[in-house]
Amino acid sequence: MIEESDINFEDFEKLNIINKLRQIIGSWWNIQLNFTDEKGVLKGVPQGKFFNAKNPICKLITESDKTFPDCVDIASKTTIESEEAEAYLLSTCHAGFSTMSLPLKLGKKYLGCIFADGFLIEETVDEQKDRLRMYLKKHFNGNTKELEDYIAKLPVLSLKEVSYLKELLEVVLDEILNLRKTISDNTESFHALSNNFKTQWTFENIVGKSQAMQNVFKLLVKIKESEATILITGENGTGKEGIAKSIHVNSKRKNENFIVQNCGAINDNLLETELFGHVKGAFTNAIKDKKGLFELADKGTLFLDEIGDTSPSMQVKLLRVLQEGTFLPVGGSEQKKVDVRILAATNRNLEQMVKEGTFREDLYYRLNVINVKLPPLRERKEDIPILISKFLSDYSKLNNVNIKKINSSCIYKMEKYDWPGNVRELQNEVERLCVLSGDEKEIKDDLLSDRIYGVHEKEDIFKTINTSGTLKDAVENLEKTMILTFLENENWNKSRAAKKLGISRASLIMKCEKYNFERVRKES
Numbered sequence: 187m188i189e190e191s192d193i194n195f196e197d198f199e200k201l202n203i204i205n206k207l208r209q210i211i212g213s214w215w216n217i218q219l220n221f222t223d224e225k226g227v228l229k230g231v232p233q234g235k236f237f238n239a240k241n242p243i244c245k246l247i248t249e250s251d252k253t254f255p256d257c258v259d260i261a262s263k264t265t266i267e268s269e270e271a272e273a274y275l276l277s278t279c280h281a282g283f284s285t286m287s288l289p290l291k292l293g294k295k296y297l298g299c300i301f302a303d304g305f306l307i308e309e310t311v312d313e314q315k316d317r318l319r320m321y322l323k324k325h326f327n328g329n330t331k332e333l334e335d336y337i338a339k340l341p342v343l344s345l346k347e348v349s350y351l352k353e354l355l356e357v358v359l360d361e362i363l364n365l366r367k368t369i370s371d372n373t374e375s376f377h378a379l380s381n382n383f384k385t386q387w388t389f390e391n392i393v394g395k396s397q398a399m400q401n402v403f404k405l406l407v408k409i410k411e412s413e414a415t416i417l418i419t420g421e422n423g424t425g426k427e428g429i430a431k432s433i434h435v436n437s438k439r440k441n442e443n444f445i446v447q448n449c450g451a452i453n454d455n456l457l458e459t460e461l462f463g464h465v466k467g468a469f470t471n472a473i474k475d476k477k478g479l480f481e482l483a484d485k486g487t488l489f490l491d492e493i494g495d496t497s498p499s500m501q502v503k504l505l506r507v508l509q510e511g512t513f514l515p516v517g518g519s520e521q522k523k524v525d526v527r528i529l530a531a532t533n534r535n536l537e538q539m540v541k542e543g544t545f546r547e548d549l550y551y552r553l554n555v556i557n558v559k560l561p562p563l564r565e566r567k568e569d570i571p572i573l574i575s576k577f578l579s580d581y582s583k584l585n586n587v588n589i590k591k592i593n594s595s596c597i598y599k600m601e602k603y604d605w606p607g608n609v610r611e612l613q614n615e616v617e618r619l620c621v622l623s624g625d626e627k628e629i630k631d632d633l634l635s636d637r638i639y640g641v642h643e644k645e646d647i648f649k650t651i652n653t654s655g656t657l658k659d660a661v662e663n664l665e666k667t668m669i670l671t672f673l674e675n676e677n678w679n680k681s682r683a684a685k686k687l688g689i690s691r692a693s694l695i696m697k698c699e700k701y702n703f704e705r706v707r708k709e710s
């Protein structure tokens with residue numbers, strides 16, 4: 187469960203949607219948007235700069251020591267009253283401005299409220315202005331011409347605009363609750379995972395809870411007894427070598443050697459001597475016979491990494507060993523016979539290479555008897571928490587320290603990031619966090635590498651909103667952008683997109699028809 191102290195208002199502040207809406211509300215009506223926690227304490231405002239006031243009168247009131255306490259009282263009073271409010275609460279502040287607040291509730295738990303402040307409403311504008319003049323007179327000897335000029339320019343919202351403001355605040359509210367829920371779900375599943383990653387989600391040293399990894403594990407169990415050649419494919423850092431090792435330790439050959447050779451790292455001549463060995467006198471420095479890796483791996487397993495990088499002549503030699511189990515050491519004249527199981531891996535598309543004529547078709551089929559495909563980490567983000575948990579545990583064992591905790595915002599950000607370097611990059615990041623956290627028991631998100639810490643700034647689906655158009659157009663624009671983004675993220679699965687958008691499936695279908703999105707989909 188999420189601890190109370192784990193509610194991080196800073197995370198909300200960083201969400202692009204909140205910043206963008208704050209900007210929109212600010213630029214249309216000079217209204218400021220604030221959060222309070224469940225006790226009514228203002229959040230996300232710099233110390234001493236109460237409210238980030240937008241209009242000059244609010245600024246004057248909030249920056250004065252005399253009137254500042256009134257604003258604090260209003261914030262906490264609004265919070266208390268909001269808890270009971272059905273959907274939203276419209277009220278008036280000590281100075282006469284209107285405020286609109288929406289309760290932030292996670293299930294039954296009240297987290298505080300969001301509120302917009304610093305505007306007047308058309309229907310009551312004269313009354314509000316009178317009250318404001320009295321307040322200013324009392325505290326600032328008001329009614330100067332300057333103050334009158336400001337009062338004349340204060341934002342006055344029609345009832346229609348009040349309902350638009352409410353809609354915008356609801357978007358903020360939904361976004362915050364979604365974020366809280368995601369963090370809360372993740373943390374709960376992270377704790378559950380930490381407890382059982384040793385069992386059902388593990389195959390030797392490889393962990394994975396995603397369907398893709400579970401399918402890989404099932405396949406590995408099925409082929410335990412088999413001697414077949416296996417081709418493992420996937421981007422760099424997806425765990426190809428780890429899978430190869432676990433295939434070996436689960437095979438009949440587990441007590442024999444497991445030897446690894448990266449075929450892309452060295453030139454052809456060297457690779458040939460490495461794999462097949464050489465006889466004395468084969469070349470200048472060959473002062474005695476040297477066994478190659480095929481011989482060293484006899485009865486065991488040889489893992490050929492980056493097989494797609496081998497030259498055509500090397501491909502012929504490899505094909506011979508695979509078909510006949512024989513090879514010729516460099517400079518030798520006698521074929522040697524070995525019993526080696528080959529596992530190969532590549533991050534390249536061998537099928538395509540076969541079509542282009544850069545990889546032998548016969549070798550491809552010989553290697554690809556069984557294919558294990560490892561998807562990139564960005565396509566199986568469900569694995570991220572369990573991998574984090576494993577790497578934290580590995581670090582603790584290796585360094586003989588207690589397993590560190592990791593805070594929920596940190597996990598959340600790591601799940602958002604795309605990990606171009608796949609599991610290897612994630613493993614390095616966890617190690618880095620463990621080192622940087624020093625003696626701290628808990629790892630916090632501010633230790634994350636910048637590229638991961640700032641990740642949700644990239645998700646700016648609101649860049650397209652034009653704040654200078656009419657409010658109706660902008661709200662429509664926002665709705666279109668959100669719906670399209672969620673549909674695309676969910677592969678046009680309307681039920682899932684509707685759930686994420688917090689609307690019914692029927693309502694999503696109607697909106698898709700209204701905006702003609704099926705056509706957009708076909709065109710894209």
Ligand SMILES: Nc1ncnc2c1ncn2[C@@H]1O[C@H](COP(=O)(O)OP(=O)(O)OP(=O)(O)O)[C@@H](O)[C@H]1O
Pocket residue numbers: 391392393394420421422423424425426427428429491533573576609610613
């Ligand atoms: N599913 C996993 N569970 C646990 N550790 C993993 C997993 N996948 C990868 N790793 C770890 O990530 C690191 C990189 O994995 P590995 O070397 O197997 O990737 P690779 O695909 O062979 O990379 P490359 O293509 O660059 O050779 C290793 O330390 C490995 O232990």
